[in-house]
Amino acid sequence: MPPSKSFLIVSSLGAILQSGSVLIDIPVIDETFYGNKIHEYEKELKTRVMFSYEEACEFIGRELMHEQHLSIQAGRQINLPYDKFVNSIRNGSWPKTSHGLRSPVGSVLYDLGWEVAPQISAIPFIDKLLGVIVGFSGNYKVVIHHFKPASNLANLTTEAALLIMECIKYSSGSSKLINSLKGNKLLEDKHGFQNTSGLPEIDNKFYREKIFTYKGELKQIGVVVDFEEAIKKFAHLFKQKASQTSFNQAC
Structure with a gap:
């Protein structure tokens, strides 16, 4: 693996790399092979090797987008039945929301239009840090469907x-x-x-x-x-x- 796609783990990177490794392969330098002495060369390694939290986030996001692009291309070439693929994703409880793992169907992408609704409704919001914005736009049906018990109002x-x-x-x-x-x-x-x-x-x-x-x-x-x-x-x-x-x- 080229140095430009390698990581040397520091304490601040541990959690993000552990989470990201569930989705993609992350090339972490093998310290058992090089020993602790490798850390003495951090200055030299920083010319190419990644150390920072920001670099880790960028790398994971970039690799995920690349994997998605490849899977779409492969699917088109062999004519995969996308309806079954999409349905399997829609029906699974995999997105992490404010109320635990839920199906994508019925989950809501948060923006400021929804700011008041959580006071009266237990809506499963997908983490707003994902960056996708869907406006409230009068979605009273969603609020009513997840309405909290009156004792909590x-x-x-x-x-x-x-x-x-x-x-x-x-x-x-x-x-x-x-x-x-x-x-x-x-x-x-x-x-x-x-x-x-x-x-x-x-x-x-x-x-x-x-x-x-x-x-x-x-x-x-x-x-x-x-x-x-x-x-x-x-x-x-x-x-x-x-x-x-x-x-x-x-x-």
């Missing part, structure tokens, strides 16, 4: 709560989604997070004016949005409190 930011409203809107009132949200402490009122029914008033300073554009969605999860309905709700709760007080006094 406390103390949401303004953006996350508004994203929930968008998901309800997109789902056209999905009973499964609506039922999972009803009665849970999702929304910030003027006394903290409360469940989505009762008399606490939603904190419009926290959610800003945009919250008022989701009256229909709020109503679906149990929020009182009409004045007449609020009066009825207040009267019902008042009667409950009054009867409880009378019962306690009688006891």
Whole structure:
């Protein structure tokens, strides 16, 4: 192997070379053959031999692209059935995501458009360091599919709560989604997070004016949005409190 394609391992290179060797052959200088004395010539070796983390990353990436190019060329020459090849890749759980190894189907390539979604949805994001960007572009279906249990949706930011409203809107009132949200402490009122029914008033300073554009969605999860309905709700709760007080006094 020519020196220009060889590595001399130093501590910072150990992990990256070990990971890369799973995918490609990495030519590491055999220290058992040369002995520790080889390290005395690092200055001379650096003219061609690779030592740095950056060089290791570049080498592994370059070799992977080369291997991919060769496999495509070979496949074309012998007319390999690519549908079977692609399906085997699609169906396997091999990409490392934020939720472990998953199938490529349904996994998401991260960019800033997805920044809020992880608060409410356990989406399997492929490591954003891969450098491929796929925008959010209104992918509410993905967010809903991986929706977290309502018990994990406390103390949401303004953006996350508004994203929930968008998901309800997109789902056209999905009973499964609506039922999972009803009665849970999702929304910030003027006394903290409360469940989505009762008399606490939603904190419009926290959610800003945009919250008022989701009256229909709020109503679906149990929020009182009409004045007449609020009066009825207040009267019902008042009667409950009054009867409880009378019962306690009688006891």
